[in-house]
Amino acid sequence: MEKILIIEDEDRILMGLEDDLRFEGYDVASAKDGLQGLTMAKEKAYDLIILDLMLPKLNGFEVCKQLRQAGIATPILMLTAKSQEVDKVLGLELGADDYVTKPFSPRELLARVKALLRRTQSNLSTSALFHFGDFEIDFKKYEARKSGRQFHLTALEFDLLRLFIQHPNEVLSRDFILDKIWGEEVYVNNRTVDTHVAQLRKKIEDDPANPKYIVGVRGVGYKFVPTI
Numbered sequence: 165m166e167k168i169l170i171i172e173d174e175d176r177i178l179m180g181l182e183d184d185l186r187f188e189g190y191d192v193a194s195a196k197d198g199l200q201g202l203t204m205a206k207e208k209a210y211d212l213i214i215l216d217l218m219l220p221k222l223n224g225f226e227v228c229k230q231l232r233q234a235g236i237a238t239p240i241l242m243l244t245a246k247s248q249e250v251d252k253v254l255g256l257e258l259g260a261d262d263y264v265t266k267p268f269s270p271r272e273l274l275a276r277v278k279a280l281l282r283r284t285q286s287n288l289s290t291s292a293l294f295h296f297g298d299f300e301i302d303f304k305k306y307e308a309r310k311s312g313r314q315f316h317l318t319a320l321e322f323d324l325l326r327l328f329i330q331h332p333n334e335v336l337s338r339d340f341i342l343d344k345i346w347g348e349e350v351y352v353n354n355r356t357v358d359t360h361v362a363q364l365r366k367k368i369e370d371d372p373a374n375p376k377y378i379v380g381v382r383g384v385g386y387k388f389v390p391t392i
């Protein structure tokens with residue numbers, strides 16, 4: 165299930181968005197000011213962020229800028245008012261991916277959300293070859309090499325590594341990893357994530373006890389650091 169974070173301070177708009185997106189099957193979280201939104205977006209990985217421009221505590225520009233500076237590449241759909249023509253462009257320059265002008269129809273917004281999610285997902289699936297450190301990972305052929313030498317990863321380890329690579333420098337919670345890799349399967353729990361991360365570390369870390377690529381974040385989950 166795709167996770168969407170809405171950062172919007174107007175109750176009426178927020179509740180409308182929450183209802184519409186939940187009805188479409190998205191997992192929705194929300195924040196009512198910029199600071200709370202920024203914190204949530206840094207703590208947990210989302211597939212999309214809907215970000216209002218005029219927000220208390222920290223405005224949408226700042227939230228967007230600080231997320232990108234933190235290396236968080238989650239697609240951002242900006243909500244702007246009609247009078248903010250100039251701001252629109254600025255919003256995109258700051259790293260927003262698209263914008264919708266208020267007032268918008270639910271149908272228009274849903275179309276943008278779907279298009280944005282589709283675009284980012286197809287981008288990810290086309291970049292099949294990924295490099296980090298001495299590693300080269302080919303996600304199309306399911307081949308992994310270290311310093312040119314092939315080594316074995318299971319299909320699940322490939323999926324896990326791909327998830328980390330898709331969210332560089334982001335802390336992924338165990339719940340998020342479970343949901344993305346195992347989906348609806350009910351016999352897995354947080355321990356399962358730890359077990360498989362430990363196995364993956366044995367294969368890619370020089371010192372699995374002191375990992376430099378897949379770093380543990382106490383009480384939350386794991387973070388992939390793509391050291392060059």
Ligand code: CA
Pocket residue numbers: 172173174216217218219
């Ligand atoms: Ca607002």
